[in-house]
Amino acid sequence: MNGWLKGTFAIPLLAVFAWPMASFGYEAVAVSNGGAITGEVKYAGDPPPPEKITVTKDAKVCGSEPKVSKALVVGPEKGIQNVVVSLTDIQKGKALQKPAQNPTLDQKNCEYHPHAQIFPAGSTLDILNSDDVLHNVKTTSKVNPAVNIAQPKFRRKISQVIAKPEIIKVQCDVHGWMRAVLVSADHPYYALTDAQGSFKIPDVPPGKYTLRVWHETLGEETKEVTVNEKAEAKVAFELKAK
Ligand SMILES: [Cu+2]
Numbered sequence: 001m002n003g004w005l006k007g008t009f010a011i012p013l014l015a016v017f018a019w020p021m022a023s024f025g026y027e028a029v030a031v032s033n034g035g036a037i038t039g040e041v042k043y044a045g046d047p048p049p050p051e052k053i054t055v056t057k058d059a060k061v062c063g064s065e066p067k068v069s070k071a072l073v074v075g076p077e078k079g080i081q082n083v084v085v086s087l088t089d090i091q092k093g094k095a096l097q098k099p100a101q102n103p104t105l106d107q108k109n110c111e112y113h114p115h116a117q118i119f120p121a122g123s124t125l126d127i128l129n130s131d132d133v134l135h136n137v138k139t140t141s142k143v144n145p146a147v148n149i150a151q152p153k154f155r156r157k158i159s160q161v162i163a164k165p166e167i168i169k170v171q172c173d174v175h176g177w178m179r180a181v182l183v184s185a186d187h188p189y190y191a192l193t194d195a196q197g198s199f200k201i202p203d204v205p206p207g208k209y210t211l212r213v214w215h216e217t218l219g220e221e222t223k224e225v226t227v228n229e230k231a232e233a234k235v236a237f238e239l240k241a242k
Helices: 002-017
Strands: 035-043 084-087 104-108 111-113 116-120 123-129 135-139 148-151 157-162 166-171 179-185 190-192 198-204 207-215 219-227 232-239
Touching (some): 116 123, 179 190
Parallel strands (some): 116 179
Antiparallel strands (some): 084 207, 135 148, 207 219
16 A cells, blocks of 8 residues: 555655756747858957956965966957857757767866866756865855855866756856856857857858856947848957956
């Protein structure tokens, strides 16, 4: 009798936990006539020199040489690296592919690797500690639950599900200079600018969209963009310190 009761109660519980992930209103369709959005994000005016970080703790592991901050990386032609570019109002387009492996955020030599990354919402992020020191992983998420976890050296991996779409800043309270950006995406039309500040978003169904650029220290800006069939729409942005 007990066993039978357990069985009946187990079914609805499992159903709740296996509930399909919310689709965030985005519909996956085949895109055969898409266009591309390409462009550059540049620093307006004279960019500040790269910020130097003095290692004030755990020099044996973190290194005693000053580090260069990756928060604002501006190339010789003023292109800004690691700007998050995305379409904010796309309803339909190509399917968001789940990566073959979990995205990882590695803490190594008291820096995050990679500094910025994009993965589909619902992914399990593997947070690795490759250092023989205590790190602390702290986010200021608002859409997803905020995370604040101590990761001692014996805790090599923490797996954290990032369920909802959001741009999330990560920092370590033990080493105040450690900063990273996680982009949990609800569709595939996201890109990070390269070292030249360039980006490309391919396979966009023809239509009018809002294109947003977001940078961790410079803030965000949006522009309207029209994508035509099998054509390239070029968009240029300039950002500067607020
Ligand atoms: Cu740390």
